[in-house]
Amino acid sequence: MDQQQYPTMYPSAPPTPGSNMEAGLVATGLPVRRQQQLGGAAPDSRDGWAGNDPNTLIVVATLITALNFLLGLSMPGGYWQTDQIVSDAGSMVPRYRAGDPIMRDLHRPRYWVFRGASWVGVASSMVMTLSLLVRMPVGSRHVLWSFAVAYSSLVLTFIVSQSRTHLSLDIIIWVAVLALIWLVISLHPDHRARVIRVLFCCDRDN
Structure with missing residues (x-):
């Protein structure tokens, strides 16, 4: 009985630095916030007060x-010492x-x-x-x-x-x-x- 041949699956390569970083993170299921920790630029919504760490606050x-x-x-x-x-x-x-x-x-x-x-x-x-x-x-x-x-x-x-x-x-x-x-x-x-x-x-x- 002939066995059906399947193509060999290889794990996807890590995303390349630069513009493909966010797309690679989304594809691997990592949150976008992880991109900021890896050196990506933070969005405008987290500038100023919103960018503070809740633990610090x-x-x-x-x-x-x-x-x-x-x-x-x-x-x-002070307070009265005697009546x-x-x-x-x-x-x-x-x-x-x-x-x-x-x-x-x-x-x-x-x-x-x-x-x-x-x-x-x-x-x-x-x-x-x-x-x-x-x-x-x-x-x-x-x-x-x-x-x-x-x-x-x-x-x-x-x-x-x-x-x-x-x-x-x-x-x-x-x-x-x-x-x-x-x-x-x-x-x-x-x-x-x-x-x-x-x-x-x-x-x-x-």
Whole structure:
């Protein structure tokens, strides 16, 4: 009985460097991201913020959480060491109690802004950490906004803790920093460079 002859099958040759690299990777079933690790050019979608490593951002978010937590514990002005007793209608009543924040009793609006900034900073950085742990895209607005708010809250807690500053000016500075951070991390590098040149009046075309 004649046996049917089949042509000898040889494994495909490895893709040649250059333009055939991506086609070779697709043919072998490797993801396109492997091409970047082998030296290929990264696509435009991974430029700028989207090209960051999620593991690195998790470390950054953890550090921001720790910093906001420490700032929240370091109350500017400290705490009352003893009760302050005052006379009210012939009776002695405590005006300030030991352990209460001095800033809360003497500068109440500034205290609540400081406390709110530290709370928002911790919450935003924790949201960013959880978002990255559940594999949300690095370039998603959820991650971008949580990073911008958490990072800018460090500036707000710092400037509010300083003495002899106007609270309204501190909030304006915080809004400006928040907008700048959002501008830096959300725009494509080419668009960001163009906007910076326009803002600082250094457009090279002129």
